[in-house]
Amino acid sequence: MKEILIALQFLTIIPVRIKSELEDTDFGKSLLWFPLIGLLIGLLLSGEALLLRDTNPLVRGAVLLLISVIVTGGIHLDGLADTLDGFYGGRDKERILEIMRDSNVGAIGAIGLFLILILKFSLYASYPSHAIWRALILSSIFSRWAQTLACSISTYAREEGKGRAFIEHADKNRLIIATIFTIGAFFLLAGLKGVLIFFLSSILILLFIRYIEGRIGGMTGDIIGTVNELGEVLILLGGIFLVHY
Numbered sequence: 452m453k454e455i456l457i458a459l460q461f462l463t464i465i466p467v468r469i470k471s472e473l474e475d476t477d478f479g480k481s482l483l484w485f486p487l488i489g490l491l492i493g494l495l496l497s498g499e500a501l502l503l504r505d506t507n508p509l510v511r512g513a514v515l516l517l518i519s520v521i522v523t524g525g526i527h528l529d530g531l532a533d534t535l536d537g538f539y540g541g542r543d544k545e546r547i548l549e550i551m552r553d554s555n556v557g558a559i560g561a562i563g564l565f566l567i568l569i570l571k572f573s574l575y576a577s578y579p580s581h582a583i584w585r586a587l588i589l590s591s592i593f594s595r596w597a598q599t600l601a602c603s604i605s606t607y608a609r610e611e612g613k614g615r616a617f618i619e620h621a622d623k624n625r626l627i628i629a630t631i632f633t634i635g636a637f638f639l640l641a642g643l644k645g646v647l648i649f650f651l652s653s654i655l656i657l658l659f660i661r662y663i664e665g666r667i668g669g670m671t672g673d674i675i676g677t678v679n680e681l682g683e684v685l686i687l688l689g690g691i692f693l694v695h696y
Contacts, residue, residue: 475620487632492519589637641690
């Protein structure tokens with residue numbers, strides 16, 4: 452139960468009180484539950500989409516975007532902005548990490564935030580009302596599974612930081628269980644096409660992780676947030692394929 456609460460606390464703004472003392476290993480173990488928390492977020496968003504099914508698609512898209520930011524506290528978007536600033540402005544590992552630590556959002560980070568929000572809004576608005584619920588659930592599950600993947604197969608790029616405990620104590624056996632859960636969700640909701648989209652999106656996530664490792668030698672909390680945003684957009688784009696083909 453403690454591990455689920457850690458995942459809920461880390462991925463959402465839901466107030467969680469964990470009474471027992473936390474150890475570093477608990478953070479790594481909580482990665483198993485990230486896709487489940489993604490499912491809960493996806494169900495919340497799909498419920499809102501159901502309530503808004505008869506409204507203008509643009510209104511629905513705007514409301515869904517607003518709720519998705521509120522329920523997560525925008526933590527992954529913040530990570531995306533810091534990552535873009537760091538990799539644009541830095542030429543070596545030390546400079547990249549230094550820029551990413553700066554709490555101020557630079558021009559590239561602001562532009563990146565604007566573009567990702569416009570893209571997600573456009574994708575939300577592009578789905579017919581009868582199909583969007585699947586995309587919301589699967590994109591929420593996959594993006595949180597992608598965080599589990601990034602933590603489990605990489606190392607931590609800094610000496611200290613909030614994401615260190617997740618990465619250093621990630622368990623590959625738990626990654627396997629989380630992967631089985633995620634693939635099962637794709638198969639149940641989208642059939643073999645959904646499984647294909649899962650694997651294609653996973654390849655792109657892996658390529659992104661390897662690129663980051665080539666630049667700075669591992670992950671940071673900001674980059675894990677970026678992985679989440681990338682994963683969500685990939686599945687939303689793949690869902691468009693499912694709807695129209």
